[in-house]
Amino acid sequence: MSTALINLVRNGGHQVRRRALLTSRLLQDDKRAAAICPSSTSVRRTSRFDLDGSGRPATWDSFGIWDNRIDEPILLPPSIKYGKPIPKVSLSKVGCASHIGKRKENEDRFDYAQLTDEVLYFAVYDGHGGVAVADFCHKHMQGFIQGFLTEEQNMELVLMKAFLEIDKAYARHAQLSADATLLNAGTTATVALLRDGIELVVASVGDSRALLCRKGKAMKLTIDHTPERKDEKERIKKTGGFIVWNSLGQPHVNGRLAMTRSIGDLDLKKYGVIAEPETKRVQLHHASDSFLVLTTDGINFMVNSQEICDFVSQCHDPTEAAHLVTEQAIQYGTEDNSTAIVVPFGAWGKYKNSEVNFSFSRSFTSSGRWA
Structure with a gap:
């Protein structure tokens, strides 16, 4: 996971880095959840892409990203340390x-x-x-x-x-x-x-x-x-x-x-x-x-x-x-x-x-x- 984060930081703009990082982590989480909780036709499984079970995908805003309001890069070492994306405060x-x-x-x-x-x-x-x-x-x-x-x-x-x-x-x-x-x-x-x-x-x-x-x-x-x-x-x-x-x-x-x-x-x-x-x-x-x-x-x-x-x-x-x-x-x-x-x-x-x-x-x- 650390290697993937470092490669993302080296190889692209911070908007791309943030979205790729989140997508990778969310897909991994969904795969783990699917292995633990088999799907049911009667109960919809809520994924992290569908936080409220509405069928609508979660926005980047849901995960605390700055969403272009004050655009800053992700701090890599703290994000790895705390296990979530942390934006830089400039x-x-x-x-x-x-x-x-x-x-x-x-x-x-x-x-x-x-x-x-x-x-x-x-x-x-x-x-x-x-x-x-x-x-x-x-x-x-x-x-x-x-x-x-x-x-x-x-x-x-x-x-x-x-x-x-x-x-x-x-x-x-x-x-x-x-x-x-x-x-x-x-x-x-x-x-x-x-x-x-x-x-x-x-x-x-x-x-x-x-x-x-x-x-x-x-x-x-x-x-x-x-x-x-x-x-x-x-x-x-x-x-x-x-x-x-x-x-x-x-x-x-x-x-x-x-x-x-x-x-x-x-x-x-x-x-x-x-x-x-x-x-x-x-x-x-x-x-x-x-x-x-x-x-x-x-x-x-x-x-x-x-x-x-x-x-x-x-x-x-x-x-x-x-x-x-x-x-x-x-x-x-x-x-x-x-x-x-x-x-x-x-x-x-x-x-x-x-x-x-x-x-x-x-x-x-x-x-x-x-x-």
């Missing part, structure tokens, strides 16, 4: 947008890169108290992750170590600086690693978010770190911190910070504001998974997860989608910096909600950090 197809809103400065940062032959990196950082920590993460996070990838296969542990080490590195940097404001600066961090086009791992601190659109529905990959969470509030109180609600009814750690985990915020470290991320691992199903979206809170407070999923699903390409998401947040009233990264997967363009309404008549009760 950085050239990734969409991104960042808008300053009504702030004096855009403290959001975003990044994406190929870290190794197998691993892609995507990240958003939402700075507060200045851009110092967001800039520091933007500049150094890749290096920390690459270093840990050389010694650790578990990407959840890689991200855990990278977050903790970059926080320590920033502390050393701030303490050596004559600028005292660096001690009060911080940032959220939501980072996603994609290995072999199929293994997705996300780590996050703060209230930036990641979501996966699966079969047209939003699948949240992160949970905000805020004082509303009982576990987070208890940690803050146990370490001597306290929660204060402002005039808008928003809780803040020691009256200063709206989140309970971040990178930086050195003055609050002793009060339970930690840099340890929560992580999530997902195996992609390219037949069902349309895209990954990373967003900062300028979007999250105004547009809920399913709305983001619906808006992106209507777009022709990820760049258009990223701009649309930030623009919708602005139309809905955000004043904060707004940043979005959209990463397309195999089912891009496959699931669309015809009922999406791009208007001002919407419910604000479902928006914000609880969405």
